[in-house]
Amino acid sequence: MSKTIRIGIIGTGGIARAHVAGYRTMDNVDIVAVADIVSGKAEQFIQAEQLGTALAFTDHRRLLELDLDGVSICTPNFAHHETTVDALNVGKHVLVEKPMSVTLEQSIDMVRASKKNDKMLTVGFQPRYDPNMEIVRSFVQSGELGKVYYVETGGGRRRGMPGGTFIRKDLAGAGAMADIGCYSLDMALNALGYPKPLTVSAFTSNYFGANPKYHSEADKFDVEDFGVAMVRLEGDIVLNYKISWAMHMDTLGATMFLGTDAGLKVTPAGTGPWSGVWDGKVGSIKLYHDVNKHHTESPIPIIEHSINLFNAKVQDFVHAIEQGGPAPIPGEDILYNQAIIDGVLRSAELKREVDIHIPQL
Structure with a gap:
């Protein structure tokens, strides 16, 4: 029996719903927590997406204290850097939505955090x-x-x-x-x-x-x-x-x-x-x-x-977690985009x- 992969989601905009849909295609994935900086939004998201016992947070750092295998970063662009680095620094694998960050310096910092902590950083380019x-x-x-x-x-x-x-x-x-x-x-x-x-x-x-x-x-x-x-x-x-x-x-x-x-x-x-x-x-x-x-x-x-490209992206992230990497779309590559x-x-x-x-x- 395959190990249950425990996932947290940071940010509850429209793109987060697509991540949930992707994770739901996999029987061994459990979305255990959701964070959004706006009070009440995480709770609303959990209810709307019927995520059952998932915990809600306004501070993403509280979410990152949980026992998680991976995190989806679905925030507005300006928050990609902080949430990604925080997640990597506490040993979580990260799937961050595109664009990778706001500045080149932030992308460099994100890749360095991935390397320092030996954790996967993959970026969401589903057309691949x-x-x-x-x-x-x-x-x-x-x-x-x-x-x-x-x-x-x-x-x-x-x-x-x-x-x-x-x-x-x-x-x-x-x-x-x-x-x-x-x-x-x-x-x-x-x-x-x-x-x-x-x-x-x-x-x-x-x-x-x-x-x-x-x-x-x-x-x-x-x-x-x-x-x-x-x-x-x-x-x-x-x-x-x-x-x-x-x-x-x-x-x-x-x-x-x-x-x-x-x-x-x-x-x-x-x-x-x-x-x-x-x-x-x-x-x-x-x-x-x-x-x-x-x-x-x-x-x-x-x-x-008839491939759902977005689902394939999320599934590949989970498979990489299960297999110990490598990152499907590594931050080291997307750093060049930035x-x-x-x-x-x-x-x-x-x-x-x-x-x-x-x-x-």
Whole structure:
């Protein structure tokens, strides 16, 4: 009989409900405690989600005093760092929602806490569990493209600006770059094997979010709703990264990997004003190559599946706890995402290229 995995949940926003649903697919998981800084919210969440005897706390540190195997961090972005480090320091494995943190320094601190305490830190990028994402990675890693020298990724919603904590820099750290752009970065960097970012030259704006014509909370909107960056990666690779919450355009284009022997074009699934970004499934994959000296385009068959990507993410975390690791989506990798976002914001503010420095961990 398998050991019962005891889980705590910190933060009771909408994303926490998805975590509960994922844990409920596993018979050997017990959600034993919930914490939320707002008085009464943890109790309400426990009742709404029918979590039975789960304990409620307003202070996450009280929750962390319990005998827990793992913790889901479902707080607003600004609290990811403190709650994650606190959990790691008392010997709990952590699944933290994306984006990893608000600042690069916080992400570095989180990875160091994971290493110091020999506890797993995994970050919530559920699109990784689409088997078509593995097809993309396999093509890039196989060498069939030759040397990959240029990657273009990102995406954009014609209209898809959130509100609340997402649009305040003090709570979210960044806007579209952190909210949906981090998915694009993970897709590209994971396919490449997570090469180290070296420099960034970027531009950002919030012409839509800060305009009451387009957003009901324009007076509170102080993050970017659009950003574009040229990122130099080790291995002499250039990454063109672009993202938008709102724009007068249908798309910012597909993700492309250009290699010396072939190229790969990948488009996201979905239609409508909130689609066009890499937080869901793959729509199409096409290989551009030469056959007998003729330009050839080969569609790569998409794997049709009914995988609940979010459930798969939560299940993988539990399996990693059971098996003693490694982290399914390690913080050491996603640290590079945060380094790029940090570089984008610095470059945009300074209006020049900036270096990216990641210390030894």
